[in-house]
Amino acid sequence: MTTYTIRPVERHAKAFGSNLRISRKNAVIICRVIRGKKLKVAKRLLEDLESNRRSLKGKFYTNAVSEILELLRSCEKNADFHNLNRENLFVHASAHSGSIVRRRRRKAKFGSRMKMTNVEIFLLERGKMPAIEKPAKKEKTPKA
Numbered sequence: 001m002t003t004y005t006i007r008p009v010e011r012h013a014k015a016f017g018s019n020l021r022i023s024r025k026n027a028v029i030i031c032r033v034i035r036g037k038k039l040k041v042a043k044r045l046l047e048d049l050e051s052n053r054r055s056l057k058g059k060f061y062t063n064a065v066s067e068i069l070e071l072l073r074s075c076e077k078n079a080d081f082h083n084l085n086r087e088n089l090f091v092h093a094s095a096h097s098g099s100i101v102r103r104r105r106r107k108a109k110f111g112s113r114m115k116m117t118n119v120e121i122f123l124l125e126r127g128k129m130p131a132i133e134k135p136a137k138k139e140k141t142p143k144a
Helices: 024-034 039-050 062-081
Strands: 012-020 089-102 113-125
Touching: 012 062, 012 089, 024 039, 024 062, 024 089, 024 113, 039 062, 039 089, 062 089, 062 113
Parallel strands: none
Antiparallel strands: 012 113, 089 113
């Protein structure tokens, strides 16, 4: 069972990538940039980074961006399945360190530790939504 960093109240779709072979530091930077943005804006930013049309402080983060973009597309398909309105979807993304696997022996410049990253993406439906009706409380009747 996967535990998530947030428990949204709104309608949402989610996707979780466990033990992705990307840098945790780069994944955190990308997630911080797209967090809170609309789906359309975040997706266009990631596609521009992947095709080297746009950079973040001179870097493109191609490996991390391609993995996170794949997760975002998967989460978008989950949102379609849940009948969420695409215009009201906002991204919440976070990255955490995953498991560390050790190689049997050192491999050239890479060392013996293979580091992995866990990434989670939520698409939260915000904006004008129908009000959720709470059930009416029963009034207590005095006992006779």
